[in-house]
Amino acid sequence: MAAKSNVQKVISVQNQNLRIITGGMKSTPIRIMESQSQIESMLDRRDRKLLTERTKYKAQPTSKMHKRINNLNKGRLKRSSFAKESKLIETENEIIQEIKNLTQLETHASTPPWEKQPQIEIRSHIRTIESKHKHSDLELKDLTSTYLNENFPKEEWIRVYTDGSAENAVTNGGSGVYIEMPDGKTTESSIPTGIHCSNYRAELEAIMEALTILGRITPSIPQAKAVILSDSRSALEKLEVLRGAERQQLAKGFKNAVQNTQSLVLQWIPAHCGIEGNERADSLAKEGSQLEQIERDLMYSEVKTIIKNSMKNKWKESHPEFNRQDGVHQLDRRGQTTIFRLRTGHDRLRHHMNRVFKVGETNLCSCGEAAETAEHVLQNCQTYDALRQSIWNEAVDMTTKLYGPPHELERTAAFIAKAGIAV
Numbered sequence: 001m002a003a004k005s006n007v008q009k010v011i012s013v014q015n016q017n018l019r020i021i022t023g024g025m026k027s028t029p030i031r032i033m034e035s036q037s038q039i040e041s042m043l044d045r046r047d048r049k050l051l052t053e054r055t056k057y058k059a060q061p062t063s064k065m066h067k068r069i070n071n072l073n074k075g076r077l078k079r080s081s082f083a084k085e086s087k088l089i090e091t092e093n094e095i096i097q098e099i100k101n102l103t104q105l106e107t108h109a110s111t112p113p114w115e116k117q118p119q120i121e122i123r124s125h126i127r128t129i130e131s132k133h134k135h136s137d138l139e140l141k142d143l144t145s146t147y148l149n150e151n152f153p154k155e156e157w158i159r160v161y162t163d164g165s166a167e168n169a170v171t172n173g174g175s176g177v178y179i180e181m182p183d184g185k186t187t188e189s190s191i192p193t194g195i196h197c198s199n200y201r202a203e204l205e206a207i208m209e210a211l212t213i214l215g216r217i218t219p220s221i222p223q224a225k226a227v228i229l230s231d232s233r234s235a236l237e238k239l240e241v242l243r244g245a246e247r248q249q250l251a252k253g254f255k256n257a258v259q260n261t262q263s264l265v266l267q268w269i270p271a272h273c274g275i276e277g278n279e280r281a282d283s284l285a286k287e288g289s290q291l292e293q294i295e296r297d298l299m300y301s302e303v304k305t306i307i308k309n310s311m312k313n314k315w316k317e318s319h320p321e322f323n324r325q326d327g328v329h330q331l332d333r334r335g336q337t338t339i340f341r342l343r344t345g346h347d348r349l350r351h352h353m354n355r356v357f358k359v360g361e362t363n364l365c366s367c368g369e370a371a372e373t374a375e376h377v378l379q380n381c382q383t384y385d386a387l388r389q390s391i392w393n394e395a396v397d398m399t400t401k402l403y404g405p406p407h408e409l410e411r412t413a414a415f416i417a418k419a420g421i422a423v
Contacts, residue, residue: 023337144275160214162206189284230268232268349377367382
């Protein structure tokens with residue numbers, strides 16, 4: 001483990017870079033800059049790495065480190081060690097501490113190279129949908145429906161909608177499957193996926209459940225064609241490069257389904273845009289998460305994801321100001337810096353410079369009416385009345401000017417620039 005003095009040096013370097021990234025002042029709180037840039041603290045990053053490595057050694061019972069982390073000796077010297085530090089961090093993380101059953105890491109390929117694997121056709125994109133954020137929900141629904149009707153007409157294809165989710169992406173997972181047959185009949189299923197479960201695992205279990213159901217119903221349908229529709233693009237992309245036990249498990253399910261179908265495709269579709277089958281699968285997944293859960297064995301890759309998600313949840317709790325959809329991220333560099341400083345109050349206006357850095361004889365605005373703060377400059381200062389009227393034709397509140405949509409933030413940044421105010 002690194003010495004505390006060296007850790008502090010690395011933290012100082014990151015904090016300096018946070019100021020460069022956000023344009024924050026020397027007095028700007030570190031937590032606020034982390035929220036703006038969505039960057040973990042060095043200590044949180046270290047803790048995540050320690051937990052991940054500790055989990056890997058737990059899954060390797062023959063390694064020397066496995067014995068070392070499970071048999072802590074007090075030792076003669078009072079010094080830090082990987083085993084002690086990782087154990088301390090683990091005891092502070094309730095979710096990770098509760099995980100007891102860990103599958104041993106594979107030391108060789110689980111499937112012999114001579115065993116033929118079924119071909120899995122995975123389509124993780126829809127050509128007409130470049131990005132979900134560039135379309136409204138209605139447009140997404142129309143584009144998706146058109147694509148499905150052209151490529152997988154419901155009169156010929158079995159449409160299988162799958163979905164999976166877990167609470168906070170770490171606990172009480174559930175999977176849902178909703179199947180529409182060419183003759184109009186429907187089949188549905190809800191299953192729990194474990195006390196400790198990631199969203200990815202829940203999605204994978206939903207696909208496995210779909211394959212199991214298809215294996216039962218397709219033998220009686222000559223030349224059956226089926227498409228499994230999932231709204232998790234990341235899960236489908238991961239399936240393309242899956243290895244080890246997960247790959248073997250999925251391949252077995254596909255092998256049974258492929259034997260009884262003429263065509264079998266995995267297709268991505270956008271979520272929550274009004275597609276009936278997808279919405280129903282989502283509801284079934286939520287129902288599955290409410291069923292009685294079991295404590296199942298977890299693979300290292302799953303625990304690694306759970307660690308990542310639990311640390312992400314911890315970060316969100318300690319950074320409530322973070323907003324992924326914040327319009328400030330669409331501004332240019334100068335605009336982002338201007339809005340960020342005005343929001344935090346850590347700027348170069350007289351009030352802050354005089355109060356914090358003792359710069360200048362007074363904190364009053366040049367108009368002499370009040371302290372030079374963001375609110376005074378944007379809302380009340382008579383010096384800028386004409387400019388303010390030219391940019392905002394009607395009264396706009398402070399919240400809209402600093403936290404509104406991108407075009408409002410651009411107005412605010414333009415006002416500051418035209419007024420020649422140094423923030």
